[in-house]
Amino acid sequence: MKIKRISIKGFKRFTDLTVDQLPETTKLVLLVGPNGSGKTSLFEAFSLWYKLNGYGNTGDIKYYFKKDVNNSTNWSGLVDIEFHQPQIIDHINLKGKFYFRTAYRNEPDFSIDHLMAQNDPTDTLKLGTLMQNDLTVSENYQRLVASSLSELYNTSNNEKTVENLRNELTGRIKNSLANIFDDLSFTSIGNPLTNGSFFFTKGTSKDFHYKNLSAGEKSVFDLILDIIIKSNYYKESVFFIDEPEAHMHTRLQAKLLKELFNLIPQSSQLWISTHSIGMLKQAEELELSNPGSVVFLDFDNRDFDLTENIQPTKIDKTIWNKFFDLAIADFSQLIAPEIIVFCEGNSQGRKYKDFDAQIYGRIFESVYYNTKFVSIGSSSELENIENQSINVVSNILKSSNIIKFVDRDDKSQQEISECLLKNIKTSKRRHIESYLLDDEIIKKLCISVNKTELFEECIQIKIDAINNSIARGNPADDIKSASGSIFTELKKKLSLTQCGNNKCAFLRDTLAPLVTEDTTVYKELEIEIFSDI
Numbered sequence: 001m002k003i004k005r006i007s008i009k010g011f012k013r014f015t016d017l018t019v020d021q022l023p024e025t026t027k028l029v030l031l032v033g034p035n036g037s038g039k040t041s042l043f044e045a046f047s048l049w050y051k052l053n054g055y056g057n058t059g060d061i062k063y064y065f066k067k068d069v070n071n072s073t074n075w076s077g078l079v080d081i082e083f084h085q086p087q088i089i090d091h092i093n094l095k096g097k098f099y100f101r102t103a104y105r106n107e108p109d110f111s112i113d114h115l116m117a118q119n120d121p122t123d124t125l126k127l128g129t130l131m132q133n134d135l136t137v138s139e140n141y142q143r144l145v146a147s148s149l150s151e152l153y154n155t156s157n158n159e160k161t162v163e164n165l166r167n168e169l170t171g172r173i174k175n176s177l178a179n180i181f182d183d184l185s186f187t188s189i190g191n192p193l194t195n196g197s198f199f200f201t202k203g204t205s206k207d208f209h210y211k212n213l214s215a216g217e218k219s220v221f222d223l224i225l226d227i228i229i230k231s232n233y234y235k236e237s238v239f240f241i242d243e244p245e246a247h248m249h250t251r252l253q254a255k256l257l258k259e260l261f262n263l264i265p266q267s268s269q270l271w272i273s274t275h276s277i278g279m280l281k282q283a284e285e286l287e288l289s290n291p292g293s294v295v296f297l298d299f300d301n302r303d304f305d306l307t308e309n310i311q312p313t314k315i316d317k318t319i320w321n322k323f324f325d326l327a328i329a330d331f332s333q334l335i336a337p338e339i340i341v342f343c344e345g346n347s348q349g350r351k352y353k354d355f356d357a358q359i360y361g362r363i364f365e366s367v368y369y370n371t372k373f374v375s376i377g378s379s380s381e382l383e384n385i386e387n388q389s390i391n392v393v394s395n396i397l398k399s400s401n402i403i404k405f406v407d408r409d410d411k412s413q414q415e416i417s418e419c420l421l422k423n424i425k426t427s428k429r430r431h432i433e434s435y436l437l438d439d440e441i442i443k444k445l446c447i448s449v450n451k452t453e454l455f456e457e458c459i460q461i462k463i464d465a466i467n468n469s470i471a472r473g474n475p476a477d478d479i480k481s482a483s484g485s486i487f488t489e490l491k492k493k494l495s496l497t498q499c500g501n502n503k504c505a506f507l508r509d510t511l512a513p514l515v516t517e518d519t520t521v522y523k524e525l526e527i528e529i530f531s532d533i
């Protein structure tokens with residue numbers, strides 16, 4: 001059963017919406033769009049049509065009509081659906097042709113101590129609206145037990161062992177979970193008359209009770225179990241699942257979609273609304289391996305107060321960009337640092353590639369705790385306004401203030417001005433070693449090891465090292481070229497231990513923590529980096 005077209009007029013938020021040109025080969029339809037864009041309302045339109053035509057039931061009239069557009073009680077023309085098999089309405093009972101799961105699926109625990117007969121789920125309507133909590137796990141447990149008893153007394157199974165019969169009844173569930181989880185397997189249904197529930201093996205834990213599964217594991221198991229159990233009742237049907245990714249991490253979401261796609265018969269259709277990057281990526285891969293089977297409906301930037309027509313599209317750069325915005329933009333405001341400082345990360349002459357970022361992080365972490373320092377490469381790379389790494393982060397973390405900060409090195413005043421035009425700040429001193437090996441910080445080092453009396457000798461060590469560096473042809477302010485000698489001699493003079501095995505570790509782990517708020521060096525760096533923020 002495949003949907004070709006749906007027309008909606010005066011329903012909920014839709015004034016006049018048409019979704020059409022769905023190919024008959026379509027097996028998976030992905031609805032993409034932000035919260036409140038109308039994805040669930042589309043599912044509600046399908047649900048209303050199904051209830052009206054399959055059961056003669058419409059539910060609360062006030063829930064469906066769009067105010068100021070359709071104030072009548074006439075259902076005619078509200079929702080119209082066209083199938084690729086036009087004979088569907090005349091010749092086939094519609095009951096069992098539409099399957100719905102809401103985004104609200106939460107059954108944290110259950111235990112069965114007596115058996116109850118379960119009706120055919122297609123006989124009645126379970127959900128009044130798609131905003132209801134959709135509880136199915138305990139019901140499906142009863143159905144699985146009933147199926148087990150039925151097969152046990154089926155004489156055609158006389159030659160089968162109990163183990164073979166049990167594997168037939170639960171094998172599909174086990175296999176599907178194995179395709180999704182690496183360390184979780186379904187093992188048994190317990191004793192339905194005493195402790196009836198689902199039990200699993202998780203890692204080395206056996207008889208792991210359903211209630212102890214994580215929210216994500218329960219969500220996956222619920223959906224897989226329901227599809228498998230209900231497949232006996234919903235044949236050649238259209239399956240609608242609203243936000244199946246709830247409570248799951250990205251990798252799990254992708255595996256779940258692939259398994260749902262494989263569980264749905266080729267003659268059926270699976271409609272899913274999602275915000276999941278993992279599912280979008282998996283859908284792209286499913287389309288590549290099954291050409292013509294996957295389409296996307298883009299609900300972003302639609303004005304449903306006007307006439308709108310949505311037609312399926314293949315995944316492309318535009319869809320990906322929109323999806324990243326939808327999936328990341330709002331969330332990034334919660335996780336993104338308030339400030340991102342891009343600084344140099346050249347490993348030349350240094351032990352650590354992200355040396356600058358680590359140093360600045362150590363210095364400012366207590367006050368600027370919502371700031372992230374990121375090493376981006378050489379000075380020329382960071383100065384390049386088209387640097388793709390910076391552009392990507394800037395686009396994704398739009399709520400963050402972006403700062404670019406480079407060493408002065410040998411830059412002329414004109415070059416500094418040119419950097420400023422590119423919104424790049426430049427340090428006053430040559431490089432970060434100039435700050436860390438400032439006389440003020442060396443004095444604090446002496447104090448920290450109770451050897452204040454050696455301060456003058458330590459300063460002389462620094463002067464001698466700089467003079468030797470100058471003699472080698474280096475500029476007078478090139479403290480970096482002298483830093484190795486300064487480190488070695490300070491370590492000897494102050495009898496330092498566990499201060500770092502090399503000069504970079506020494507600067508990062510021993511000197512950077514001494515650059516505190518009360519120091520002039522701290523205040524100088526703070527103004528240079530964070531001014532105008």
